[in-house]
Amino acid sequence: MIAAAVSAITVYKGLQPNDEGLMLQAARRIAQGQVPYSDFWWYYPPGQPYLLGGLWSVLGPSLLTWRVIRVLVDAAVAVLAYTLARREAGPKMSLAAWAGATLAMAALPQPHPFPIALALALASLLLFERRPVVAGIVAGICAFWRLEFAGYLALGVVLALAVRPVPGPDRIRAAGRFAVSGLLAGAALFAPVVAAAGLSKVWDLVVRYPIVDFGKYQSLPFPIDYDGPLNTSSVGGFFSDSFENMLQFYVPLALVIGLAAALLALLLRARRDDWAWLASAVFALGMTHYLIVRPDEFHTAPLAVMVCVLAAWATAHARLRVPVPRRRRKVHATMPFPRGAGGPFHPGQVKPAEPLLERREGRPPRLTPFVAASGARPRRVLAVLPALIAVAVLAYVIVQGFDAKLLALQQDTAPLHLSMADGVQANPRSVPPLERAVHFVDQRVPPGRPIYVATRRSDLVTSGNPLFYVLALRNNPTRYDIAAPGVVTSAPVQNEIVGDLERTRTPIVVRYLSPVTTTPEPNRAGNSSGVTILDRYLSQAYRPAARFGYYLILERKPPARAARRRHRRH
Secondary structure (H helix, E strand, O other): OHHHHHHHHHHOEOOOOOHHHHHHHHHHHHHOOOOEOOOEOOOOOOHHHHHHHHHHHHHOOOOOHHHHHHHHHHHHHHHHHHHHHOOOOOHHHHHHHHHHHHHHHHOOOOOOOHHHHHHHHHHHHHHOOOOHHHHHHHHHHHHOOOHHHHHHHHHHHHHHHHOOOOOHHHHHHHHHHHHHHHHHHHHHHHHHHHHHHOHHHHHHHHHHHHHHHHHHHHOOOOOOOOOOOOOOOOHHHHHHHOHHHHHHHOHHHHHHHHHHHHHHHHHHOOOOOOOOHHHHHHHHHHHHHHHHHOOOOOOOHHHHHHHHHHHHHHHHHOOOOOOOOOOOOOOOOOOOOOOOOOOOOOOOOOOOOOOOEEEEOOEEEEEOHHHHHHOOOHHHHHOHHHHHHHHHHHHHHHHHHHHHHHHHHHOOOEEOOOOOOOOOEEOOOOHHHHHHHHHHHHHHOOOOOOEEEEOOOOOOOOOOOOHHHHHHOOOOOOOOOOOOOOOOOOHHHHHHHHHHHHHHOOOEEEEEOOHHHHOOOOOHHHOOOOOOHHHHHHHHHEEEEEEEOOEEEEEEOOOHHHHHHHHHHO
């Protein structure tokens, strides 16, 4: 309940024209009976838009539906993270992991599919030791939301089962049950979509595009050199002008350091029977790759959750335990060595604090000098430092998440007065222009007729505004809701868009002129493609009708012949 409250307290604040828009527009298309990959361009797995599309069909259009889902899933992730942490850590460190996961998930809510995929992955990590078949089914469902999450999860689970200290046939049997059940569950979910869209289209957009093209156009450099505002004139000036920006900027770096430290601590104290943690470690490494591809604030939460869990585990055993007896007890020379060195323990004998023994061939084991003095195991001693670093990163996640939540609470917002807003609020400066633009389109375009939302430039695109289709409840005559650089900036796609606009005689084009649509990025998306086919067509076929802030409304020019006849009559 607390995790849900933390998420819900700010989930109604803010609109995301690109990220929120592309997911809701896909859900709207699916609710109308369209199929992703064939009827419209889509490169995510189909789980999230089908879920939201089904809710759209049952409950009607609303900006609030996905926010309720997100609150519930954030709470589920926090509870699952706590439960997973309790497998190795005590209640205090597990509670700290819960706090970090709660704040990381609630920092920047969006309707993307990763929260549900992360919840399913955590559930599978909790189940695979005793119920590999159920864990495999959960992993297959995870693939329906995020294919790479399921891939990292499956790799980790199979590796963990492969090193499990049981006979070989039992390892193979458990891994096979997990893999087969996962493949069957995933295939059952994907089969209807593949049958409707075609295997080649699904493969091209769900597998090939993310691997080959996404990184070229949307990857970002890893944040190392801070180039934001830096006020070092005073301590107060630093905390007011620079601290929060630096705290956010270095989150990816802190998470990678925390993961490395936690894994090192776990490796140093690992024993033969410590095999289950390997699955979570591999999955966390996968979340690191997910972050590194595009290390911005939208991709930090999955790794942050896993670092919180692993940091709690790292501290569970990496401790110096110096035995301090309450009273001296006489130890007889005939007392056997611990851990079976000289025989089993008997009642009344004093059991040492599991010191590490120096094995000597042909002679009884002997305590090493340092361990004899401290009572600690050397590998656990070495694990203390990385464990402390992991705990520091866990604290960093909590502090940064709390700061982000506090900033969101202080953010000035105004309610959006549109039919499907349902109490959602946005920036006060952006609300009036958006409302006027939607009302203008509603008056000029009859229901059932399409509109097209274009960006500032057609040769350089880094973001779009598919949310306008959703708010205006008007269809897109083209297949392209997502302003994907390298796709909508290419000549074949722009020719296709022009053909669709001509074929449907689209009456209104909304040109979103916000600078965010052409924000410079250090990748191919930040370079002009040189293709301006769509820009030239819009200037020839449309003319300005109105402007509301960043929204320039273009209406189709009258046919040339009709214009000449009117000129002759006058």
